Amino acid sequence: MHDKVSLLRQQFQADFSKIAQAKDVEEIKVKYLGKKGPIQELMQDLRTVSADERPLMGKLINDLKVEITHLCEKGLEGLGAAEEAKRIEEEKIDVTLPGRTQFVGKKHPVNLLLDEVLSIFKGMGFSVHYGPDIDSDYYNYEGLNFPKDHPARDMQDTFYITPDMLLRSHTSNTQLRIMEAHKPPLRVVMPGTVYRNEDISARSHVFFHQVEGMYIDKHVSFADLFATMHEFWSKLFKTDVVTRFRPSYFPFVEPGLEVDIKCTTCGGSGCRLCKHTGWLEVVGAGMIHPEVLKNGGIDPEVYSGFAWGFGMERLALLLYGITDIRAFTQNDLKLLQQF
Ligand code: PHE
Secondary structure: OHHHHHHHHHHHHHHHHOOOOHHHHHHHHHHHHOOOOHHHHHHHHHHHOOOOOHHHHHHHHHHHHHHHHHHHHHHHHHHHHHHHHHHHHHHOOOOOOOOOOOOOOOOOHHHHHHHHHHHHHHHOOOEEOOOOOEEEHHHHOHHHOOOOOOHHHHHOOOOEOOOOEEEOOOOOHHHHHHHHHOOOOEEEEEEEEEEOOOOOOOOOOOEEEEEEEEEEEOOOOHHHHHHHHHHHHHHHHOOOOOEEEEEEOOOOEEEEEEEEEEOOOOOOOOOOOOOOOOEEEEEEEEEEOHHHHHHOOOOOOOOEEEEEEEEHHHHHHHHHOOOOHHHHHOOOHHHHOOO
């Protein structure tokens, strides 16, 4: 019996020397002190020991039990504290680290420019109206003096939905709708998306945005058109721009013209931006054709007016110095975040 107790002590000491974590201590404790463990077994064996030896043997076994219990408790304490310290160390956060940036959405550069354009026209007494993107052939062409087989229809390759319905090829589709719904005097700008069946390249896209304008009143003349254009472009470029008017052709205006402004980058001496011409082509315009006024229910003997239309992307390219119109639809954050 005496030897058995010493052997058990040695075994326990060997096991105990190998513990690494609190979990191991729990295991050893169960292994040695558990109901089916060796200590309990020795207690059972006590019955076979002679009555005079029994108290001494009992004390020996009990001492070992107390020793194991005590060591396990101390082991648990020490390891538990070490593990707790390790856990805290691992969970530590560096409160001095900079926070993560939250990205805030921004307006698209074309929309930013549109806001500016509209605010200038509003300041000049124009109101803003929106026409439909899907429209009939009548509002886009026929009513604007493009007869069915008029060659001018070939000027714009059109997305037809049915023989009579189409995606508007210009914001001029809104002109007649405004004339039908309102009486002159009319001063309106009509921004919107337009669609053309063109090859996508650095200079053209299948959809882009235009700002149409229209001014109808008694005695409206060419001089009003010139003054309006000069005023608008000067405000937009924040300088007194020099304008140039060249004759051009659009079926719904007579006479029709193209407005150029002297290149704001080189001052007219020629640079990459103006393709070394000294001028920037910015807008198509003209006096509204009497037939179009009639179609809109306005008497051309009493009223006259002018209209214009320009592309927003082209303008954004000029103002922002971007060289490829596709950049506006590619969602490249490196570009978009600059605005
Ligand atoms: N609608 C013409 C275009 O898309 C522009 C324009 C509008 C010209 C109004 C004259 C008057 O090119």
